[in-house]
Amino acid sequence: MKLFxxxxxxxxxxxxxxxxxxxxxxxxxxxxxxxxxxFPNPSSSxxxxxxxxxxxxxxxxxxxxxISGDFGPNAASALRSANIPMYLYGDCKxxxxxxxxxxxxxxxxx
Amino acid sequence: xxxxxxxxxxxxxxxxxxxxxxxATSLALSLAKNLTETxxxxxxxxxxxxxxxxxxxxxxxxxxxxxxxxxxxETLCTHCGKCTEVCQFQAIAVLxxxxxxxxxxCHGCGSCTMICPTNAIQENPKSIGILQKGKAExxxxxxxxMDIGEPMAVPxxxxxxKWVKSTPSQITIVDSPPGTACPVVExxxxxxxxxxVTEPTPFGLHDLRLAHQVAKELNIPxxxxxxxxxxxxxxxxxxxxxxxxxxxxxxxxxRTIAExxxxxxxxxxxxxxxILSFQEICQTIRNIVK
Numbered sequence: 001m002k003l004f005x006x007x008x009x010x011x012x013x014x015x016x017x018x019x020x021x022x023x024x025x026x027x028x029x030x031x032x033x034x035x036x037x038x039f040p041n042p043s044s045s046x047x048x049x050x051x052x053x054x055x056x057x058x059x060x061x062x063x064x065x066x067i068s069g070d071f072g073p074n075a076a077s078a079l080r081s082a083n084i085p086m087y088l089y090g091d092c093k094x095x096x097x098x099x100x101x102x103x104x105x106x107x108x109x110x
Numbered sequence: 111x112x113x114x115x116x117x118x119x120x121x122x123x124x125x126x127x128x129x130x131x132x133x134a135t136s137l138a139l140s141l142a143k144n145l146t147e148t149x150x151x152x153x154x155x156x157x158x159x160x161x162x163x164x165x166x167x168x169x170x171x172x173x174x175x176x177x178x179x180x181x182x183x184e185t186l187c188t189h190c191g192k193c194t195e196v197c198q199f200q201a202i203a204v205l206x207x208x209x210x211x212x213x214x215x216c217h218g219c220g221s222c223t224m225i226c227p228t229n230a231i232q233e234n235p236k237s238i239g240i241l242q243k244g245k246a247e248x249x250x251x252x253x254x255x256m257d258i259g260e261p262m263a264v265p266x267x268x269x270x271x272k273w274v275k276s277t278p279s280q281i282t283i284v285d286s287p288p289g290t291a292c293p294v295v296e297x298x299x300x301x302x303x304x305x306x307v308t309e310p311t312p313f314g315l316h317d318l319r320l321a322h323q324v325a326k327e328l329n330i331p332x333x334x335x336x337x338x339x340x341x342x343x344x345x346x347x348x349x350x351x352x353x354x355x356x357x358x359x360x361x362x363x364x365r366t367i368a369e370x371x372x373x374x375x376x377x378x379x380x381x382x383x384x385i386l387s388f389q390e391i392c393q394t395i396r397n398i399v400k
Contacts, residue, residue, distance in 0.1 A: 048215055049200025050200070
Protein backbone atom coordinates (compact mmCIF):
# COMPACT_ATOMS: atom_id res chain seq x y z
CA MET A 1 0.00 0.00 0.00
CA LYS A 2 1.01 3.64 -0.47
CA LEU A 3 1.84 5.44 2.75
CA PHE A 4 2.92 8.98 3.57
CA UNK A 5 5.49 9.41 6.31
CA UNK A 6 6.88 12.64 7.80
CA UNK A 7 10.69 12.83 7.87
CA UNK A 8 13.42 15.40 8.47
CA UNK A 9 15.29 14.49 5.26
CA UNK A 10 14.59 13.43 1.66
CA UNK A 11 15.38 9.67 1.73
CA UNK A 12 14.75 6.37 3.52
CA UNK A 13 17.73 6.92 5.85
CA UNK A 14 16.34 10.21 7.14
CA UNK A 15 15.19 10.62 10.71
CA UNK A 16 11.47 10.68 11.39
CA UNK A 17 9.85 14.09 11.89
CA UNK A 18 7.36 14.02 14.78
CA UNK A 19 5.41 17.02 13.42
CA UNK A 20 2.80 16.57 10.73
CA UNK A 21 1.95 20.09 9.54
CA UNK A 22 5.46 21.48 9.83
CA UNK A 23 7.51 18.38 8.94
CA UNK A 24 10.51 19.02 6.67
CA UNK A 25 9.80 16.23 4.16
CA UNK A 26 7.00 13.91 3.18
CA UNK A 27 7.94 10.49 1.81
CA UNK A 28 5.40 8.62 -0.27
CA UNK A 29 6.47 4.99 0.19
CA UNK A 30 5.28 1.72 -1.29
CA UNK A 31 5.18 -0.55 1.75
CA UNK A 32 5.94 -3.73 -0.27
CA UNK A 33 8.76 -2.59 -2.53
CA UNK A 34 10.08 0.37 -0.48
CA UNK A 35 10.05 2.45 -3.65
CA UNK A 36 9.52 6.04 -2.67
CA UNK A 37 9.05 9.60 -3.80
CA UNK A 38 10.16 12.50 -1.62
CA PHE A 39 8.51 15.91 -1.35
CA PRO A 40 9.79 18.91 0.61
CA ASN A 41 6.78 20.00 2.68
CA PRO A 42 5.39 23.10 0.92
CA SER A 43 3.87 24.38 4.17
CA SER A 44 6.71 23.82 6.65
CA SER A 45 7.05 27.56 7.17
CA UNK A 46 3.62 29.10 6.51
CA UNK A 47 2.50 31.43 9.28
CA UNK A 48 -0.68 29.54 10.11
CA UNK A 49 -2.78 26.60 9.02
CA UNK A 50 0.24 24.40 8.24
CA UNK A 51 -1.61 21.24 9.25
CA UNK A 52 -4.48 21.94 6.87
CA UNK A 53 -2.21 22.78 3.97
CA UNK A 54 -0.10 19.68 4.51
CA UNK A 55 -3.25 17.55 4.78
CA UNK A 56 -4.49 18.95 1.50
CA UNK A 57 -1.15 18.23 -0.18
CA UNK A 58 -1.22 14.68 1.16
CA UNK A 59 -4.87 14.10 0.22
CA UNK A 60 -4.30 15.27 -3.36
CA UNK A 61 -1.83 12.39 -3.85
CA UNK A 62 -4.37 9.85 -2.52
CA UNK A 63 -2.26 7.64 -0.23
CA UNK A 64 -3.78 4.65 1.58
CA UNK A 65 -2.55 5.90 4.92
CA UNK A 66 -0.50 8.66 6.56
CA ILE A 67 1.92 8.20 9.46
CA SER A 68 3.46 10.84 11.72
CA GLY A 69 4.44 11.52 15.33
CA ASP A 70 1.15 13.31 15.99
CA PHE A 71 -1.66 15.17 14.22
CA GLY A 72 -3.10 18.54 15.22
CA PRO A 73 -6.88 18.99 15.43
CA ASN A 74 -7.21 20.83 12.09
CA ALA A 75 -4.97 18.39 10.22
CA ALA A 76 -6.84 15.46 11.75
CA SER A 77 -10.26 16.76 10.77
CA ALA A 78 -9.01 17.49 7.24
CA LEU A 79 -7.53 14.01 6.80
CA ARG A 80 -10.63 12.43 8.30
CA SER A 81 -12.77 14.25 5.70
CA ALA A 82 -10.53 12.87 2.99
CA ASN A 83 -10.97 9.37 4.48
CA ILE A 84 -7.25 8.83 4.92
CA PRO A 85 -6.45 6.68 7.98
CA MET A 86 -3.85 8.17 10.33
CA TYR A 87 -1.27 6.19 12.32
CA LEU A 88 1.29 7.21 14.94
CA TYR A 89 4.83 5.85 14.57
CA GLY A 90 5.28 5.77 18.34
CA ASP A 91 8.75 4.60 19.40
CA CYS A 92 9.92 3.66 15.88
CA LYS A 93 13.35 5.13 15.14
CA UNK A 94 13.77 4.56 11.38
CA UNK A 95 11.69 4.57 8.21
CA UNK A 96 12.28 0.83 7.93
CA UNK A 97 10.90 0.27 11.47
CA UNK A 98 7.78 2.19 10.57
CA UNK A 99 7.11 0.22 7.38
CA UNK A 100 7.73 -3.11 9.16
CA UNK A 101 5.37 -2.18 12.00
CA UNK A 102 2.72 -1.02 9.53
CA UNK A 103 3.01 -4.28 7.56
CA UNK A 104 2.64 -6.29 10.77
CA UNK A 105 -0.37 -4.21 11.78
CA UNK A 106 1.26 -3.05 15.01
CA UNK A 107 1.11 0.72 14.60
CA UNK A 108 -1.27 2.70 16.76
CA UNK A 109 -4.26 4.14 14.88
CA UNK A 110 -4.78 7.86 15.55
CA UNK B 111 -7.16 78.98 21.74
CA UNK B 112 -4.72 77.48 19.26
CA UNK B 113 -5.54 74.06 17.90
CA UNK B 114 -2.67 71.87 16.84
CA UNK B 115 -2.64 69.23 14.12
CA UNK B 116 -3.85 65.80 15.24
CA UNK B 117 -1.13 63.56 16.63
CA UNK B 118 -1.21 59.79 17.06
CA UNK B 119 1.32 58.13 19.35
CA UNK B 120 1.55 54.33 19.65
CA UNK B 121 3.12 52.94 22.82
CA UNK B 122 4.85 49.60 22.18
CA UNK B 123 7.56 47.46 23.72
CA UNK B 124 8.22 44.05 22.29
CA UNK B 125 8.57 42.43 25.70
CA UNK B 126 5.43 42.23 27.80
CA UNK B 127 5.30 43.75 31.28
CA UNK B 128 7.77 46.55 30.60
CA UNK B 129 5.27 49.30 31.39
CA UNK B 130 3.40 50.11 28.16
CA UNK B 131 0.11 50.68 29.94
CA UNK B 132 1.83 52.53 32.79
CA UNK B 133 3.36 54.94 30.27
CA ALA B 134 0.33 55.17 27.94
CA THR B 135 -2.19 55.93 30.71
CA SER B 136 0.05 58.49 32.41
CA LEU B 137 0.87 60.14 29.10
CA ALA B 138 -2.87 60.45 28.33
CA LEU B 139 -3.64 61.82 31.82
CA SER B 140 -0.80 64.36 31.61
CA LEU B 141 -1.95 65.62 28.21
CA ALA B 142 -5.61 65.74 29.25
CA LYS B 143 -4.67 68.21 32.00
CA ASN B 144 -3.83 70.62 29.22
CA LEU B 145 -7.41 71.57 28.37
CA THR B 146 -6.69 72.94 24.93
CA GLU B 147 -6.40 69.44 23.52
CA THR B 148 -8.78 66.52 23.47
CA UNK B 149 -7.19 63.15 24.17
CA UNK B 150 -8.35 59.78 22.87
CA UNK B 151 -7.03 56.59 24.45
CA UNK B 152 -7.20 53.36 22.42
CA UNK B 153 -6.51 50.10 24.22
CA UNK B 154 -5.45 47.91 21.29
CA UNK B 155 -4.20 45.06 23.49
CA UNK B 156 -7.46 43.28 22.72
CA UNK B 157 -6.29 39.88 24.00
CA UNK B 158 -5.80 41.27 27.49
CA UNK B 159 -6.92 44.91 27.69
CA UNK B 160 -6.06 46.46 31.06
CA UNK B 161 -5.89 50.24 30.65
CA UNK B 162 -9.46 50.54 32.00
CA UNK B 163 -8.13 49.41 35.40
CA UNK B 164 -6.20 52.67 35.61
CA UNK B 165 -8.31 55.17 33.66
CA UNK B 166 -11.66 53.78 34.94
CA UNK B 167 -13.82 54.81 31.96
CA UNK B 168 -17.60 54.66 31.86
CA UNK B 169 -18.66 52.94 28.67
CA UNK B 170 -21.60 54.40 26.81
CA UNK B 171 -21.42 52.63 23.47
CA UNK B 172 -20.68 49.08 22.37
CA UNK B 173 -20.37 47.25 19.06
CA UNK B 174 -19.94 43.62 18.04
CA UNK B 175 -16.90 42.75 15.90
CA UNK B 176 -17.78 40.28 13.19
CA UNK B 177 -15.88 38.60 10.40
CA UNK B 178 -17.64 37.07 7.41
CA UNK B 179 -17.00 33.34 7.36
CA UNK B 180 -17.60 31.36 4.17
CA UNK B 181 -20.16 28.55 4.12
CA UNK B 182 -19.96 26.09 1.26
CA UNK B 183 -23.05 24.75 -0.46
CA GLU B 184 -21.88 21.22 -1.28
CA THR B 185 -24.54 20.70 -3.95
CA LEU B 186 -23.11 23.60 -5.99
CA CYS B 187 -19.42 22.99 -5.17
CA THR B 188 -17.38 21.26 -7.88
CA HIS B 189 -14.30 20.94 -5.60
CA CYS B 190 -12.20 22.78 -8.16
CA GLY B 191 -9.94 24.12 -5.40
CA LYS B 192 -9.84 27.76 -6.59
CA CYS B 193 -10.92 28.93 -3.12
CA THR B 194 -8.02 27.05 -1.52
CA GLU B 195 -5.50 28.61 -3.90
CA VAL B 196 -6.69 32.15 -3.24
CA CYS B 197 -6.88 31.80 0.56
CA GLN B 198 -3.74 33.19 2.22
CA PHE B 199 -4.57 31.66 5.59
CA GLN B 200 -5.36 28.00 4.82
CA ALA B 201 -8.87 28.59 6.11
CA ILE B 202 -10.57 26.62 3.35
CA ALA B 203 -9.47 23.24 2.04
CA VAL B 204 -10.74 20.81 -0.57
CA LEU B 205 -10.31 17.23 0.56
CA UNK B 206 -11.56 14.72 -1.93
CA UNK B 207 -15.24 15.41 -2.44
CA UNK B 208 -15.55 17.80 0.51
CA UNK B 209 -14.68 21.44 1.02
CA UNK B 210 -13.89 22.28 4.63
CA UNK B 211 -13.89 25.72 6.25
CA UNK B 212 -11.74 26.42 9.32
CA UNK B 213 -13.46 29.52 10.80
CA UNK B 214 -10.73 30.26 13.34
CA UNK B 215 -8.16 30.78 10.60
CA CYS B 216 -10.45 32.88 8.39
CA HIS B 217 -9.73 36.62 8.19
CA GLY B 218 -13.03 37.27 6.43
CA CYS B 219 -11.42 38.79 3.34
CA GLY B 220 -14.06 37.41 0.96
CA SER B 221 -11.61 36.22 -1.73
CA CYS B 222 -12.99 32.66 -1.80
CA THR B 223 -16.55 33.90 -2.28
CA MET B 224 -15.44 36.18 -5.08
CA ILE B 225 -13.41 33.58 -6.96
CA CYS B 226 -15.87 30.67 -6.70
CA PRO B 227 -16.97 29.90 -10.29
CA THR B 228 -20.24 28.24 -9.23
CA ASN B 229 -21.29 30.71 -6.49
CA ALA B 230 -21.21 27.86 -4.00
CA ILE B 231 -19.90 30.07 -1.17
CA GLN B 232 -22.11 32.18 1.07
CA GLU B 233 -20.83 34.37 3.89
CA ASN B 234 -22.15 34.29 7.42
CA PRO B 235 -21.13 36.78 10.10
CA LYS B 236 -19.33 35.35 13.12
CA SER B 237 -18.66 37.37 16.27
CA ILE B 238 -15.03 37.44 17.44
CA GLY B 239 -15.15 40.25 20.01
CA ILE B 240 -16.60 43.60 21.04
CA LEU B 241 -15.65 47.26 20.89
CA GLN B 242 -16.49 49.63 23.72
CA LYS B 243 -16.15 53.37 24.08
CA GLY B 244 -16.88 55.97 26.68
CA LYS B 245 -15.27 58.64 28.81
CA ALA B 246 -12.65 58.55 31.51
CA GLU B 247 -13.11 62.06 32.83
CA UNK B 248 -11.79 64.26 29.97
CA UNK B 249 -10.27 61.36 28.09
CA UNK B 250 -12.18 59.67 25.24
CA UNK B 251 -11.57 55.99 25.92
CA UNK B 252 -12.11 53.05 23.57
CA UNK B 253 -11.01 49.46 23.59
CA UNK B 254 -11.48 46.12 21.87
CA UNK B 255 -12.05 42.88 23.73
CA MET B 256 -11.51 39.59 21.95
CA ASP B 257 -13.87 36.69 22.69
CA ILE B 258 -12.28 33.88 24.71
CA GLY B 259 -10.95 31.15 22.45
CA GLU B 260 -10.64 33.37 19.36
CA PRO B 261 -7.15 33.51 17.86
CA MET B 262 -7.34 36.60 15.64
CA ALA B 263 -6.77 40.06 17.11
CA VAL B 264 -6.09 42.02 13.92
CA PRO B 265 -9.70 42.43 12.68
CA UNK B 266 -10.72 43.72 16.13
CA UNK B 267 -7.90 46.28 16.21
CA UNK B 268 -8.64 47.35 12.65
CA UNK B 269 -12.34 47.83 13.37
CA UNK B 270 -11.57 49.64 16.65
CA UNK B 271 -9.40 52.19 14.84
CA LYS B 272 -12.12 52.71 12.24
CA TRP B 273 -14.93 52.95 14.81
CA VAL B 274 -13.37 55.86 16.72
CA LYS B 275 -12.76 57.95 13.61
CA SER B 276 -16.12 59.60 14.26
CA THR B 277 -14.77 60.98 17.56
CA PRO B 278 -12.25 63.60 16.46
CA SER B 279 -9.45 64.38 18.89
CA GLN B 280 -6.16 66.22 18.81
CA ILE B 281 -4.10 63.50 20.41
CA THR B 282 -4.57 59.74 20.21
CA ILE B 283 -2.61 57.44 22.48
CA VAL B 284 -2.55 53.81 21.32
CA ASP B 285 -1.69 51.15 23.90
CA SER B 286 -0.28 48.34 21.72
CA PRO B 287 -0.19 44.65 22.55
CA PRO B 288 3.19 43.11 23.44
CA GLY B 289 5.26 41.26 20.85
CA THR B 290 6.04 42.19 17.25
CA ALA B 291 3.44 40.13 15.37
CA CYS B 292 0.51 41.25 13.20
CA PRO B 293 -1.59 42.78 16.05
CA VAL B 294 1.34 45.04 16.98
CA VAL B 295 1.89 46.08 13.37
CA GLU B 296 -1.82 46.85 13.01
CA UNK B 297 -1.74 48.92 16.24
CA UNK B 298 1.31 50.91 15.09
CA UNK B 299 0.10 51.41 11.51
CA UNK B 300 -1.06 54.99 10.88
CA UNK B 301 0.69 56.41 13.95
CA UNK B 302 2.85 59.51 13.67
CA UNK B 303 5.24 58.35 16.38
CA UNK B 304 6.08 55.17 18.25
CA UNK B 305 6.99 55.52 21.89
CA UNK B 306 8.91 52.40 22.90
CA VAL B 307 9.04 51.26 26.51
CA THR B 308 11.70 48.89 27.77
CA GLU B 309 13.34 47.66 30.94
CA PRO B 310 17.10 47.49 31.45
CA THR B 311 17.45 43.71 31.15
CA PRO B 312 18.86 41.48 28.38
CA PHE B 313 15.31 40.25 27.64
CA GLY B 314 13.99 43.82 27.50
CA LEU B 315 16.78 44.87 25.13
CA HIS B 316 16.33 41.80 22.93
CA ASP B 317 12.65 42.54 22.36
CA LEU B 318 13.25 46.28 22.11
CA ARG B 319 15.49 45.62 19.11
CA LEU B 320 12.68 43.65 17.45
CA ALA B 321 10.01 46.29 18.15
CA HIS B 322 12.38 49.04 17.01
CA GLN B 323 12.96 47.10 13.78
CA VAL B 324 9.20 46.91 13.15
CA ALA B 325 8.92 50.68 13.68
CA LYS B 326 11.75 51.29 11.24
CA GLU B 327 10.12 48.96 8.73
CA LEU B 328 6.93 51.02 9.03
CA ASN B 329 9.01 54.16 8.63
CA ILE B 330 7.65 55.78 11.81
CA PRO B 331 9.97 57.79 14.10
CA UNK B 332 10.65 56.43 17.58
CA UNK B 333 11.71 57.45 21.07
CA UNK B 334 12.33 55.41 24.19
CA UNK B 335 11.23 55.37 27.81
CA UNK B 336 13.25 53.19 30.13
CA UNK B 337 11.19 51.80 32.98
CA UNK B 338 12.54 50.37 36.26
CA UNK B 339 15.86 52.06 35.51
CA UNK B 340 18.74 51.35 37.87
CA UNK B 341 21.48 52.74 35.64
CA UNK B 342 23.37 49.46 35.64
CA UNK B 343 22.66 47.94 32.24
CA UNK B 344 25.13 49.60 29.88
CA UNK B 345 24.23 47.48 26.83
CA UNK B 346 20.90 49.32 26.60
CA UNK B 347 22.56 52.75 26.59
CA UNK B 348 25.05 51.51 24.00
CA UNK B 349 22.19 50.35 21.79
CA UNK B 350 20.36 53.68 22.05
CA UNK B 351 23.55 55.56 21.20
CA UNK B 352 24.41 53.31 18.24
CA UNK B 353 20.84 53.49 16.91
CA UNK B 354 20.29 57.20 17.62
CA UNK B 355 17.25 56.22 19.66
CA UNK B 356 16.44 59.20 21.92
CA UNK B 357 15.72 58.36 25.57
CA UNK B 358 12.86 60.62 26.71
CA UNK B 359 12.46 59.45 30.27
CA UNK B 360 13.95 57.07 32.83
CA UNK B 361 11.42 55.87 35.36
CA UNK B 362 13.34 54.86 38.49
CA UNK B 363 13.26 51.35 39.92
CA UNK B 364 11.35 52.04 43.13
CA ARG B 365 9.24 49.90 45.39
CA THR B 366 6.73 52.73 45.95
CA ILE B 367 5.97 52.84 42.20
CA ALA B 368 5.45 49.06 42.02
CA GLU B 369 3.18 49.14 45.09
CA UNK B 370 1.16 52.08 43.75
CA UNK B 371 0.59 50.44 40.37
CA UNK B 372 -0.34 47.15 42.03
CA UNK B 373 -3.00 49.13 43.90
CA UNK B 374 -4.45 50.55 40.67
CA UNK B 375 -2.77 53.97 40.81
CA UNK B 376 -1.15 55.59 37.81
CA UNK B 377 2.43 56.76 37.57
CA UNK B 378 1.32 60.41 37.54
CA UNK B 379 -0.56 59.82 40.80
CA UNK B 380 2.48 58.25 42.39
CA UNK B 381 5.06 60.68 40.99
CA UNK B 382 3.19 63.91 40.09
CA UNK B 383 6.42 65.49 38.82
CA UNK B 384 6.21 63.13 35.81
CA ILE B 385 3.18 65.08 34.49
CA LEU B 386 5.51 67.79 33.29
CA SER B 387 7.89 65.19 31.83
CA PHE B 388 5.08 63.62 29.80
CA GLN B 389 3.87 67.01 28.56
CA GLU B 390 7.40 67.83 27.48
CA ILE B 391 7.74 64.45 25.77
CA CYS B 392 4.64 65.24 23.73
CA GLN B 393 6.11 68.59 22.73
CA THR B 394 9.38 66.88 21.72
CA ILE B 395 7.39 64.40 19.65
CA ARG B 396 5.51 67.24 17.94
CA ASN B 397 8.83 68.80 17.02
CA ILE B 398 10.14 65.50 15.64
CA VAL B 399 7.10 64.69 13.49
CA LYS B 400 6.59 68.24 12.23
